[in-house]
Amino acid sequence: MKLGFVGTGALSSAIVAGLKSLPGKTTPVVVSPRNEAIAAKLAARYPDVRIATDNQAVLDDCDTVMLAVRPQIAREVLKELRFRPDHHVVSLIATVSREEIAALVAPAAQVTKALPMPMIARLQGATIICPPDPMAAAFFGRLGGVIEVEDQSEFDALSVVTATYASYFKYLDTIHAWVRSQGVSGGRARDYITSIFKALANAPDTAPDEDFMHLAQDYATRGGINEQVLRELTERGTFDAFADSLERVHRRIAGK
Ligand SMILES: NC(=O)c1ccc[n+]([C@@H]2O[C@H](COP(=O)([O-])OP(=O)(O)OC[C@H]3O[C@@H](n4cnc5c(N)ncnc54)[C@H](OP(=O)(O)O)[C@@H]3O)[C@@H](O)[C@H]2O)c1
Missing domain, CATH: 3.40.50.720 (NAD(P)-binding Rossmann-like Domain)
Structure with missing residues (x-):
């Protein structure tokens, strides 16, 4: 070639x-x-x-x-x-x-x-x-x-x-900013967040037959803190707003 x-x-x-x-x-x-x-x-x-x-x-x-x-x-x-x-x-x-x-x-x-x-x-x-x-x-x-x-x-x-990369990093930045606001050093917070999200990125490989919602449920122990954040964001329409954005990007990409 x-x-x-x-x-x-x-x-x-x-x-x-x-x-x-x-x-x-x-x-x-x-x-x-x-x-x-x-x-x-x-x-x-x-x-x-x-x-x-x-x-x-x-x-x-x-x-x-x-x-x-x-x-x-x-x-x-x-x-x-x-x-x-x-x-x-x-x-x-x-x-x-x-x-x-x-x-x-x-x-x-x-x-x-x-x-x-x-x-x-x-x-x-x-x-x-x-x-x-x-x-x-x-x-x-x-x-x-x-x-x-x-x-x-x-x-x-x-x-x-x-089209979702920048908002993914904004999501991580929101976590980072909050942890820093509690007096944790930026470097330590960043290292921890990076390490945890790298591990989460591997989760679909360890459970190849599960869709993403099954993985979400695996982490959302009833009455636990993951369930709380997922429920609160869902109730506020965060994920619906996200899906709406994807729809608008699709119209732009497909020229509709
Ligand atoms: N970056 C991404 O993440 C990404 C992802 C998927 C697809 N794409 C697509 O890939 C394409 C390139 O993106 P990019 O991010 O690499 O853009 P880019 O960094 O702006 O590169 C485009 C290059 O084209 C050169 N150029 C301008 N006029 C030219 C001409 N008449 N003949 C030949 N070259 C000319 C520019 O040179 P000068 O600097 O001298 O003007 C520039 O270096 C775009 O169509 C984009 O949609 C990009």
Whole structure:
């Protein structure tokens, strides 16, 4: 595989870092010259990462191309480029549909949408791809896992999960701020919260047949403190408000 990136930003950089951390034979990579500083950093760090003179030179020098420019400029950038029928195109551009990308990159026949996350740099966090694509599945499978989906609507629904990270950290921050307000040092509170939530993140693996609500109930001993917080937040409509937000994000992602 000769891999190219059009758009060398945060996500491309994370993918290259993950890829280059794998043992065994390395995959040569060609990146577009923008962002200049990120491209230079990657080329300095990895001997087989090269900076192309422009976006077209990326395409001319690779068989597999990841599109990683921001959605706002994607159409303008792609319509200037000449793709070949044998180019394998993987679009990482959120909020632009596979159909629209396929029209913009014609005559490239193989077009796949993928949603990797920045944690891919540390080989963590699965990438959703649509439609199923053996090459992309093998590629992302080695970089933290892959989930292949048949249709765009399933892809869009799963994409909503990625909108919840910031509120997850706000949840942890609320706990952290409260514990600190009781006079506990920030570092000690952070260490404890981090340790406990890492352990909780492993709970679904230890009980693979249980849904998340069963796990919640496992921890919500009747009359206990977990049951109290769960009940109070539920009664105040916290989780209903959260579900409403997911609904609105979904409408935005799916363009409804
Ligand atoms: N970051 C994420 O967590 C994430 C997750 C899933 C999907 N995505 C998608 O991945 C894509 C990239 O996201 P990102 O976070 O990596 O964005 P980013 O850091 O802004 O990277 C985009 C890069 O494109 C470069 N660029 C601008 N104009 C260009 C042009 N004409 N030709 C080639 N490159 C150009 C920018 O360079 P300059 O700095 O010089 O302008 C920038 O470095 C987006 O479509 C986003 O929707 C991102």
